[in-house]
Amino acid sequence: MANVNREILTLDEFTIREMRAFPQATGELASLLRDIGLAAKRVNVEVNKAGLVDILGDTGEINVQGEEVKKMDEYANNQLTGVLRHGISCAGIASEELDDFVVFEDEISKNSKYVCMYDPLDGSSNIDVNVSIGTIFSVYRRKTERGTCVTQEDFLQAGSRQVAAGYIIYGSSTILVYATKRGVNGFTLDPAIGEFCLSHPDIKCPPDGKIYSVNHGNFFGYSTQVKKYIDLCQHKEKSNGGPYTQRYIGSMVSDVHRNLLKGGIFMYPGTIDKPQGKLRLLYECNPFAFIVERAGGTATDGKMRILEKEPQTLHERTPFFIGSKNMMQELEQYLKETIKG
Secondary structure, three states, X not given: OOOOOOOOOEHXXXXXHHHHOOOOXXXXXXXXXXXXXXXXXXXXXXXXXXXXXXXOOEEEEEOOOOOEEEHHHHHHHHHHHHHHXXXXXOOEEEEOOOOOOEEOOOHHHHOOOEEEXXXXXXXXXXXXXXXXXXXXXXXXXXXOOOOOOOOHHHOOOOHHHEEEEEEEEXXXXXXXXXXXXXXXXXXXXXXXXXXXXXXXXXXXXXXXXXXXXXXXXXXXXXXXXXXXXXXXXXXXXXXXXXXXXXXXXXXXXXXXXXXXXXXXXXXXXOOOXXXXXOOEHHHHHHHHHHHHHHOOOEEEOOOOEHHHOXXXXXXXXXXXXXXXXXXXXXXXXXXXXXXXX
């Protein structure tokens, strides 16, 4: 048997190693990331046996977005909220599934310096047909004074102020990817030991790619210049000949993860009927923009950098374009014409 000379770090070991590089670090962020990892393991167990228990389908309730709440959405939201409430590193949370933010009022939580926002189960409408789904999260340093209860201003912050962001994919394997200002790293869950192990160190998004991801079903509702760019993708001559390849799963975690690793562009433009698009700025777009930018890519709303947008409400929506640097530059040449025209 060949010797494998490779250091395998668990998520806990990796976060502790990172913390040691900064003697002034308090360990709160590392603890918070480990709490999220714990919630992800619990959600993963239920996702994997979803066909065997009564957690598929709808709860019969409608969330603040006007969408049917899936039973797994509710379960994932409760798991994330629970581990963060009982941890020592989070002063409050906001979730796509909840109307308002939640304040953790115990003394330990009030003295925590971070707040967390998340989409507990992105793409959950796909779980009934066994398509990969995921969790998206972001972490901000609170603006209010420690020792007090958090307020809405702690959550309505520009994405550029994120301290960390990440996502978990529940697919053929379960992968947790998170970014800080030091870079982007991915961890795959080893079911034999129940730990996330470093599998994708120092992820970099290729500057070029061959994949474009967009919902063609909305094509005739897009702006003229977005339609022109899609037409370019379908006919563009690449170095090896032929057009770009279209790949659209309908689960944004899966689509952006693939493009992050292989190179590509993901687009969810506004339409005539919904000019602000469908995706949520705080729970979906800001975290992914932070991750992809740290990996060398770009993210905009078609007019400005996503991370510079100042949110006005907890459930604000935005058009979203994200991906490989050179592909995004190509797209932006078309979008500038839209702005001018």
